[in-house]
Amino acid sequence: xxxxxxxxxxxxxxxxxxxxxxxxxxxxxxxxxxxxxxxxxxxxxxxxxxxxxxxxxxxxxxxxxxxxxxxxxxxxxxxxxxxxxxxxxxxxxxxxxxxxxxxxxxxxxxxxxxxxxxxxxxxxxxxxxxxxxxxxxxxxxxxxxxxxxxxxxxxxxxxxxxxxxxxxxxxxxxxxxxxxxxxxxxxxxxxxxxxxxxxxxxxxxxxxxxxxxxxxxxxxxxxxxxxxxxxxxxxxxxxxxxxxxxxxxxxxxxxxxxxxxxxxxxxxxxxxxxxxxxxxxxxxxxxxxx
Amino acid sequence: xxxxxxxxxxxxxxxxxxxxxxxxxxxxxxxxxxxxxxxxxxxxxxxxxxxxxxxxxxxxxxxxxxxxxxxxxxxxxxxxxxxxxxxxxxxxxxxxxxxxxxxxxxxxxxxxxxxxxxxxxxxxxxxxxxxxxxxxxxxxxxxxxxxxxxxxxxxxxxxxxxxxxxxxxxxxxxxxxxxxxxxxxxxxxxxxxxxxxxxxxxxxxxxxxxxxxxxxxxxxxxxxxxxxxxxxxxxxxxxxxxxxxxxxxxxxxxxxxxxxxxxxxxxxxxxxxxxxxxxxxxxxxxxxxxxxxxxxxxxxxxxxxxxxxxxxxxxxxxxxxxxxxxxxxxxxxxxxx
Amino acid sequence: xxxxxxxxxxxxxxxxxxxxxxxxxxxxxxxxxxxxxxxxxxxxxxxxxxxxxxxxxxxxxxxxxxxxxxxxxxxxxxxxxxxxxxxxxxxxxxxxxxxxxxxxxxxxxxxxxxxxxxxxxxxxxxxxxxxxxxxxxxxxxxxxxxxxxxxxxxxxxxxxxxxxxxxxxxxxxxxxxxxxxxxxxxxxxxxxxxxxxxxxxxxxxxxxxxxxxxxxxxxxxxxxxxxxxxxxxxxxxxxxxxxxxxxxxxxx
Numbered sequence: 001x002x003x004x005x006x007x008x009x010x011x012x013x014x015x016x017x018x019x020x021x022x023x024x025x026x027x028x029x030x031x032x033x034x035x036x037x038x039x040x041x042x043x044x045x046x047x048x049x050x051x052x053x054x055x056x057x058x059x060x061x062x063x064x065x066x067x068x069x070x071x072x073x074x075x076x077x078x079x080x081x082x083x084x085x086x087x088x089x090x091x092x093x094x095x096x097x098x099x100x101x102x103x104x105x106x107x108x109x110x111x112x113x114x115x116x117x118x119x120x121x122x123x124x125x126x127x128x129x130x131x132x133x134x135x136x137x138x139x140x141x142x143x144x145x146x147x148x149x150x151x152x153x154x155x156x157x158x159x160x161x162x163x164x165x166x167x168x169x170x171x172x173x174x175x176x177x178x179x180x181x182x183x184x185x186x187x188x189x190x191x192x193x194x195x196x197x198x199x200x201x202x203x204x205x206x207x208x209x210x211x212x213x214x215x216x217x218x219x220x221x222x223x224x225x226x227x228x229x230x231x232x233x234x235x236x237x238x239x240x241x242x243x244x245x246x247x248x249x250x251x252x253x254x255x256x257x258x259x260x261x262x263x264x265x266x267x268x269x270x271x272x273x274x275x276x277x278x279x280x281x282x283x284x285x286x287x288x289x290x
Numbered sequence: 291x292x293x294x295x296x297x298x299x300x301x302x303x304x305x306x307x308x309x310x311x312x313x314x315x316x317x318x319x320x321x322x323x324x325x326x327x328x329x330x331x332x333x334x335x336x337x338x339x340x341x342x343x344x345x346x347x348x349x350x351x352x353x354x355x356x357x358x359x360x361x362x363x364x365x366x367x368x369x370x371x372x373x374x375x376x377x378x379x380x381x382x383x384x385x386x387x388x389x390x391x392x393x394x395x396x397x398x399x400x401x402x403x404x405x406x407x408x409x410x411x412x413x414x415x416x417x418x419x420x421x422x423x424x425x426x427x428x429x430x431x432x433x434x435x436x437x438x439x440x441x442x443x444x445x446x447x448x449x450x451x452x453x454x455x456x457x458x459x460x461x462x463x464x465x466x467x468x469x470x471x472x473x474x475x476x477x478x479x480x481x482x483x484x485x486x487x488x489x490x491x492x493x494x495x496x497x498x499x500x501x502x503x504x505x506x507x508x509x510x511x512x513x514x515x516x517x518x519x520x521x522x523x524x525x526x527x528x529x530x531x532x533x534x535x536x537x538x539x540x541x542x543x544x545x546x547x548x549x550x551x552x553x554x555x556x557x558x559x560x561x562x563x564x565x566x567x568x569x570x571x572x573x574x575x576x577x578x579x580x581x582x583x584x585x586x587x588x589x590x591x592x593x594x595x596x597x598x599x600x601x602x603x604x605x606x607x608x609x610x611x612x613x614x615x616x617x618x619x620x621x622x623x624x625x626x627x
Numbered sequence: 628x629x630x631x632x633x634x635x636x637x638x639x640x641x642x643x644x645x646x647x648x649x650x651x652x653x654x655x656x657x658x659x660x661x662x663x664x665x666x667x668x669x670x671x672x673x674x675x676x677x678x679x680x681x682x683x684x685x686x687x688x689x690x691x692x693x694x695x696x697x698x699x700x701x702x703x704x705x706x707x708x709x710x711x712x713x714x715x716x717x718x719x720x721x722x723x724x725x726x727x728x729x730x731x732x733x734x735x736x737x738x739x740x741x742x743x744x745x746x747x748x749x750x751x752x753x754x755x756x757x758x759x760x761x762x763x764x765x766x767x768x769x770x771x772x773x774x775x776x777x778x779x780x781x782x783x784x785x786x787x788x789x790x791x792x793x794x795x796x797x798x799x800x801x802x803x804x805x806x807x808x809x810x811x812x813x814x815x816x817x818x819x820x821x822x823x824x825x826x827x828x829x830x831x832x833x834x835x836x837x838x839x840x841x842x843x844x845x846x847x848x849x850x851x852x853x854x855x856x857x858x859x860x861x862x863x864x865x866x867x868x869x870x871x872x873x874x875x876x877x878x879x
Binding site for chain 1: 340346348394397398399400401402404405406408409410412413416417420421534535538541542545575577578580581582583584585588589
């Protein structure tokens with residue numbers, strides 16, 4: 001494989017990984033801070049994509065879709081937390097699994113009612129179409145580069161908030177030891193609601209950003225759900241940095257896997273997961289001893 | 291003693307009614323009953339790991355589906371496969387997969403375990419979905435029910451709904467008996483101890499990992515029995531049979547019917563499938579209603595629908611130690627306050 | 628010549644940059660009670676976790692008799708003859724008292740993991756369980772769910788469970804914690820009776836109990852052993868006095 005093809009695959013992998021990171025970071029925050037296992041997380045990724053389709057179809061503007069989609073998803077997250085997710089706190093994992101499964105059935109059917117079963121495509125904004133010429137035969141889509149840049153910016157923003165702000169400190173404390181943080185008098189109801197909404201919004205953002213290149217179709221939630229779970233398991237629950245590492249690992253291995261083992265590309269992801277778990281059962285950056 | 295006799299009469303009556311069903315019901319309902327028994331068997335197998343072992347597994351449908359695929363693969367394409375060959379092959383494959391997946395997954399706990407089993411289950415889904423193995427995403431047909439014959443002498447004709455039903459009933463009852471035996475045994479007690487207080491069980495000298503792995507493998511094998519006959523009944527296998535939605539549905543049956551008893555999940559299967567049947571006939575968007583009902587039932591009955599029938603179902607016929615309040619699945623686990 | 632049942636040499640445990648336990652060596656003979664004391668943060672919990680196998684040593688070795696067990700996991704160590712009680716009572720709350728102890732007996736019984744038969748009907752198991760209950764004085768409460776016992780009774784139950792596994796070495800982690808005066812008295816006598824035929828290591832804060840029970844005493848501070856020997860000697864040791872005097876203004 002020559003250097004340019006290698007670079008292209010690497011770039012693809014990084015781009016995929018960055019989108020995965022966006023979605024997975026939302027998942028890991030919800031797990032780590034709320035202690036809730038939300039199987040419906042992939043549905044919000046799908047929600048983002050469908051919102052992108054709907055809004056660009058109506059207004060012709062991808063930017064509006066970006067902002068509007070995230071805003072809508074955020075509000076949906078706030079509402080959902082209040083109505084439903086609140087009841088999951090403190091329940092055992094089995095109840096949470098089933099309740100979020102029930103939610104998926106509901107959301108899936110809602111999607112079917114509102115948007116039907118067709119596959120849709122979303123147009124990327126004008127100036128981001130087209131490709132950059134890398135060599136005389138190979139060119140790379142500008143939009144993918146834009147995705148990388150955007151996701152990277154969001155990732156940096158997330159790290160900044162988590163590491164450098166008070167809110168971030170509260171969030172990190174909550175991930176370490178929820179009961180203690182509660183005992184310190186921090187208004188957890190409010191924090192939980194916003195954390196959940198942010199988690200959902202991140203997933204939706206992933207869906208919006210990716211919609212022009214991946215198309216919008218029923219079942220896209222499942223794919224993303226599994227992968228984001230694998231990323232979170234790999235990286236360690238509650239660790240955003242772990243999610244970043246896990247996402248990049250998965251993205252790159254998937255990308256190269258598609259080249260070398262086209263029939264088994266999905267496999268490379270699971271082999272990677274199995275290997276990491278043998279080495280670190282709590283994920284790369286998860287807690288070490290019981 | 292009143293309670294003990296009552297405890298024997300109800301199951302006996304139910305079994306009697308079940309055996310007599312082919313004489314009373316139409317073919318459609320007979321097949322529906324077979325379906326309930328098979329899903330019930332899957333749920334009861336899963337319950338060994340979930341209710342008794344305290345581990346939430348989201349990959350059991352993979353063992354179920356794998357066994358079905360083995361039937362499709364092992365049976366000749368346009369002839370009936372021999373049950374003596376295909377059933378052990380199917381159950382063996384399911385057991386092996388359970389052993390392999392369990393060996394890796396059981397190194398993790400709590401939420402990690404759930405997610406890892408989810409991922410491995412999906413891995414098997416993709417194995418059949420993305421490759422040319424047995425039809426890829428389209429699945430494969432199984433044109434003939436397995437043949438039960440010795441040499442040229444045919445013992446049973448499984449193409450007949452009643453014969454198929456009795457065979458399924460037989461396996462289900464055998465499954466119940468096996469599970470009851472396991473649960474009552476020293477092994478079963480050790481498994482339950484590990485669920486209740488893993489730390490103490492380990493420090494007493496129980497090999498927790500091995501115990502759970504054994505339970506997982508046995509559970510997977512039993513799920514395979516169910517999957518084999520389910521595939522034979524539908525006449526068709528598709529990757530969806532391995533998907534996690536199927537695993538989650540089985541989990542719903544376990545929780546609805548009651549996790550701490552051997553037969554609870556069978557009741558859960560009957561309820562959920564009955565519900566589905568009614569909903570499908572009523573509305574096109576039955577999935578939505580089903581989702582809402584699952585949510586509602588889980589919120590309302592944390593210990594299963596059996597909470598509704600304390601009078602009928604008090605007997606300890608299949609119950610293992612009397613319990614003080616206990617969480618469904620231990621909440622305390624690594625790294626989580 | 629007293630038999631050495633448990634021996635630790637040069638034990639060390641590091642957590643990242645922190646050395647919770649450093650260069651700790653001690654041994655416990657059959658027939659003695661060896662107490663480990665020290666101020667909070669001295670590394671006593673870490674030590675007991677290292678001995679029982681819940682933590683792996685960063686350095687050093689542990690022997691049960693002649694056998695090196697430092698790399699063995701918790702359940703293998705238990706099978707090698709070590710039993711342990713926890714600071715926070717660790718029993719099977721939903722099961723009855725008898726079932727709890729029977730499980731302990733089952734762990735060491737041949738065929739303890741059969742998938743047929745039933746422990747309820749196993750005469751030998753039930754016999755051993757009841758005997759252990761007699762020893763700790765809980766025989767009358769055999770059919771009560773463990774979750775319904777008083778705190779003191781739960782502690783007794785835990786001791787019964789440890790006994791039922793017939794260990795040569797017993798580790799007791801603050802067995803008197805949370806006990807009222809009369810419960811503590813009974814527990815002290817029970818612990819005293821444990822040393823017959825066994826090696827007992829006890830971590831405790833209750834000084835009266837320690838001086839009443841201990842045949843030997845080891846004092847830890849900051850992860851190290853600062854004194855070890857007969858209780859009266861240790862009491863007069865200068866380093867010990869300063870470690871405790873340093874604590875005197877605060878919570879002991």
